[in-house]
Amino acid sequence: MSYPLPVIIFLIPFLTAICLPMVGLKKRHWCRPLALIAVCAMCVAAVVNLLEVLAHGETRYAFGGWPISTSFPAASIGVEWVNDPLASVMLVVLSSLASVCLIYSGPVSPQSLGSRVVLYYTLILMLISGLTGIVLAGDIFNVFVFMEVAALSAYALVGIPGGRALIVAFRYLILGTLGASFYLLGVVFFYAATGTLNMADLAQQLADKPELMTSKAVIAGTTFMFIGFGIKMALFPLHGWLPGAYTRAPDAISPLLAALMTKVALYGWVRIMFWVLGAGAEIGQIHVLSLLGVLGAFAAVVGALLALSQQDVKRMFAYGGISHVGLILIGVSQGNQTAFAGSLFYLINDAVMQAGLFFIAGSAIYHHKAQTVDDLASLRGGSPWMIGGLIVLALSMIGIPPTGGFFGKWHIILGAIEAHNYWAVAAVIIATILTMAYFQKLFVRIFRDTHLPSDVERIETHPSIRFSVAVTSIAIILLGVCSDPIIRFFRDIAVSAGM
């Protein structure tokens, strides 16, 4: 009897997404409460699941009772879902951020939807269930399917406002499909070389037969998979779709996309890198991890530089996200426990920070029509909630001690020093200074600009916006305060990943 809670966590948003159009046919205003209840229920189930995993260790779910990787000596032919500590933590992060995003989306959602509001919430729930599937999937083909479920919903959601958003959504679709196709090609090569799709089984085979690692099929498969995930996680030279998509997407959707899409793709790559290929994997003569480190360092620095040169606030935060993906990759690629734990911790922080920043950018547009950095001066007359939230999140993005961002960066730097990669330390520090520079640009506009009249009328911030900004700001401080046990927990995961 397999432990079914992970499957229930997936089914809650998925079944609700299927039922919503039926309910919405008669009662359109029921959709939002129903979606909210579903995601909150998912959140509670994810927390219960995390406690369960912490108490009793990892579980694996075999669909249809077919033999999976744990049912040795039978060959694993079934579809398997892995519910290990890392996946359960990701589930909690994913579902809690999704519920906060859904609470936030109430007032900000596009007003012109009419009867399509039913489909809007269906798509959001589909996106969430697709991401849940990627987190839990224990075989590489399922990752592909769920990646497409999430991505197709995301394309449609980005295109909602019409006009230029359609063009951006189309570009996102072309590049996203290219990424998924590369990933599928990688899966085909892996299957041709090993005859299995199950991650644990693949890892076993690659460990048992070292000649497989140098075979052309596995090298090609690894390369194509990495390019596929690289497009999905917006790694620097492949990031073309991200800034436009996040800027033009509805203000209610961009926090959800920014917080989860790239992070879950990054999680998928970490899973394949450490749980399938192993930390010492090489393609050709090149050590995969050192290649990742170089790419990550480029992404961290160039992403922050591009963010500095932006005028549009949402676009600036989107480039900030690209820079942070690079930072996380630097940490992952050092190959020691400290940096690995630090970067996974930073991944969670980054998801929270991105959500919070896009909450603020979206509500600045909603309340003050402030789209560019110059318009932000009007925030000064606005709510202290938004300014306060922005300050806390900026401290975390830069990395100042009481916030979570500091501890993530600190451990990444410590790990890089431990691995004697001083150029990686330099990249992290340069990215930090550039991050400071672009927040400086924002704050100078908000606090120092005396050209605009200071008697901007006070606008009462909508309660759900206040709530979501407050939750993300408090969460980021709490993550910083409780960083010690969380990092220790990730260190244990690093040990189980073979470091």
Added chain:
Amino acid sequence: MIEHIVAGLQRPNFVAFVILFLWGFFVMVTHPNLVKKLIGMYLLQTSIIFLLVTIGAKKQSTVPILQAADAAAIATHEVDPADYANPLPHVLTLTAIVVQVATLGVSLALVAAIYQKYGSLDEDEILKRIE
């Protein structure tokens, strides 16, 4: 060089895969017309499915379903796996086709909306009309 060509000629399916893949990729990236971009995308996805079918093909094998007439063979464990094709690549093919069709549906809907809004399918023309 010559041995590479000979090796390629012995595996015509793989050569066809590479040609289709690169052709689709080229059309998808360079063509300014949005619908032709989609045709390129479709070609690229189809080439990957073609590769899946190629590695799943097996000469002189049949579908892996045991019928009542095979009962005697099952009882005496005389079923030879070499006589049956591996069903998994074909199942993957079906799933990949479903994903491909869904992607194509979403993308055509987007293209239709773009055409309604800007009255053109040419990328350069649309960018000009935005400005």
